[in-house]
Amino acid sequence: MSGVCTAGCPAPRQNCAGVCTAIDSDSANCGACGRGCAAGQTCQSGSCMSVGGPDAGTVDAGRVDSGSAPIDTGPVFVDSGSAPIDTGPVFVDSGSAPIDTGPVLVDSGSALTDIGRVDSGSALTDTGRVDSGVASGCSAIPLGSALSPTVFGGSTAGRLSSHTPPATCTDMPAAVSPDVVYAWTAPSSGTFTFDTIGSGFDTVLTVRSGSCTGTALGCSDDIVNATTTTSRLTLALSAGQAIAIIIEGYGTNSGSYLLNITRGAVDGGTPADAGAPDPCAGVTTDGRCASSTIIEYCSVDTGGELPPSLQRFTCSPGERCAIDSGGAATCVASGTCIPGDSRCVGTSLQNCVSGTWSTTACPAQCVDSTVASFCAPAVPTTTTSGQLLYQARGPNSPSRPTDWSATTFTATAQAFTIVSVRQNADGTLSYFDAVTTTSGNSTGGRFTLRVPTTTTASDFLVAFAMASDGLGGIRYVVANPGFAAPGTQPPDTRGANPNAWAWLFQLNTFVNGGTLTITESMGSGAARIFDYLRFTYDYVTTYLPGSGRRLVAWMQLGTSWTCGACFSARPVSLFGSATSSGQLFESQAWFNGSTADQEYWSDSVTAHEFGHWVMSSYGTSPGEAGRHTIGGRVYPGMAWSEGWATYFSSDARRNPVYSDKQGGTFFWIDIAARSYRYPAWVRPVASAGLEQTIDENEVAAMLWSVRASSVSAPSQLLSALASPQMQGPSFNRGYRAWSWTSIDAFGTPVGAMRTSRPAPYLADFLDALVCSGFGTAAVNAATQPSVYYPYPSASPLCF
């Protein structure tokens, strides 16, 4: 509305060149006089809204605007006869806080009558849908590209029979049963599942191209033959592909029906997907020896959105390829020792040269240490003691955090390696001693080591974020990839000068008994990652014998990774030189060093990635991975892998709240709540079987629920992960891994194909747990098998 402005031109109207203008909605004067919206934009609440905003600029056949901020509630269908018509978006404003009422179906004719949603006051209520029609013929009810949780339903009773299902679909194709036809268009390329779960009769579901007379794309009679008589089928469709969905009865059956349309494969895929060529041509992720010095393994790097591929790793000189006791290809010494290794024998230093030990007498002491064995110089020494600390931050609230805390706290630096060193006049370094700092939250971080009696400005204490394996090697280390400039890098890449994170403190200013503090400006984020690796490693190895894969965790301030934070069991040799081959690490993890996000303060993330390490080291990773989002439903293998990692993170931290910060957004999820509330936490459906696509956090929540059942449950869960049943190469439930090229906006994998590679998933793990004697009551309480995840705890498949 416009008009001549008077002195009373009320807000939000404004006098624009003498015209009282609604600047909250006028596209030519949006928010201010003269401020026009660009093409494709409309004015909403004084702001120009682009396509994709609340109003995409479409014609609104049913706009209702009783307030200042109308909202598009989605398509509305009006049936003026036998064929409902989409009248376009409807805007409903129930007051100051408009609510999306979702699709509304209206049928005033002979077919569907959807009375839609009704605004009963302050809260809009979906009153459901009622089918009062008698016949639809082959005319289709348009659904646009709607997806569940919107459910479409009605009754086929009294309708005409206009469709005959394919003879391959049902043993009674010639029987006449009433049917209903829906027209639907794929909103994006990907896999979609159509089912009639919840229907009140024995259904037959057919999908055809274009219309109900088009080519049959698939059909389904019973989900489980003669047992579950509703129907379900999964199809790969292209964006914009139009299909007809026909629901009818088996034989002459009719009755009330429901149609659900979801993204992804609920049933693990159609038969056509199974057995797709394995891109690794039979080589497993455990690898094999392609030659005496080359490991060949299958890399499933979907974290970087790369397809599975065959990779090679060359053992260092002096090493050869061998299969370890667990069946994995690895590098072992080909001679007596690995070139570059060193050890002390009394006061003599032995270095491995060409596969044999070469002995050198030290001028004073020989020191075994995490970093290497070395001869200390013949210089008078004394001992000095101190405590190593580091600064850190955590979430700014234990329950509803919005960012990292504004202030730092100080933590003890436990299990760090401390070395005393002197820089000589010629630039070379002499090492006097090396020790590991003590454990304990208040008493930890302490060290006592030999230092020169007379100190100068060239004497230092160096703290390494590096843990000893107790055998002269490194168990895990936090390393800086050494890129020259800030930026985003793919995982498993490094700059010219990678280095172990280490901090240099001048010794001549250190007071015996004092403290050394790694400050935030010195990169204490790396220290926090190391401390949490230390904590989770010790937690796991308290319960599980063995030490798992050696791990290098990469973090550089200013460097982020294309995968976000991620883990891989890719081998890498590090810290070599012209005279040393360095050390082999069998796994790597990458942590975001963005100084804006400071993700290194997220213990949730560090422990999550270490959860992947636990599965990789003690169990079997299913080899399904990639980007994933909150609320996305993914294939069972990935849901198991990520769900386990999130569960482990919460288990180790004893906290069900997972928090993280990425791209300037801080977010948190409480897995114990088993609901996002917004968006809906989509629970599994019992009738969809064990191999249904599932929200990874549903898996985490189930495990968290099991954990709460007894004090010993956490260790029993860890033991089940490490049980023989979870080792492969095959798994009792017979699941085969999927791979895919990317995910769509909803988190649904696209470009998926099923491989022939055996993989474990949640049901295998629950088998292992129950088979170990774990109580089924706790398992059932977590899975709720009759309604949600139908794990049959009474009949586990035991090894």
Next chain:
Amino acid sequence: MHPVRRTLFALAAVVGCVEPRLAPNTVASEPAEQRIVVAPAAPNAAAPTTTQSGIGAPMHVSWVVDRFDDHHASLRARVERVPTLSLPLVLTVTVPAGATLAAGNTPVTLPPPSPQGPTEYAYELTYAAPPQQDLLVAVDGASEQMGVHGRAWFRFGRPEPVAPNALPTGPNMIINGRNFGAAVPATQ
């Protein structure tokens, strides 16, 4: 790992000499873990080489600058969400001292996400001179089960603040032939 190390390593595993340690310090201390006897471990085997990434953020907030000069800025607050994130969100723009919001509303309750793309809100600012403080857009939402909190700043032409970067400028730590690279001096 050389054979001697492997043997010793296996021995350490057999005797189970791992000492339980304490959790890293946190703002709120965590309960001590109870040691529990566990079942025999599986062999260290069957680890695939999947790159597993953490779960992605469900939202991203940014400024899109249409026009900017010494007296006027025209920009859009852009909110990208995963389509399933229907958590009620409120967008708030904080205008720095010295600037006037000539167009655009704050706070704004965001509509549900659209599968077609991001949501944008346009803003016009006027000022006699570029403000010394930044223009902040924040998008917040929380339920009892989850929360999101996105931030973005428009800095009126100023460069992004550079966080202290710990540079390894110390001497190269080469220890008996093993090169661990340079350390970060404590003076930084």
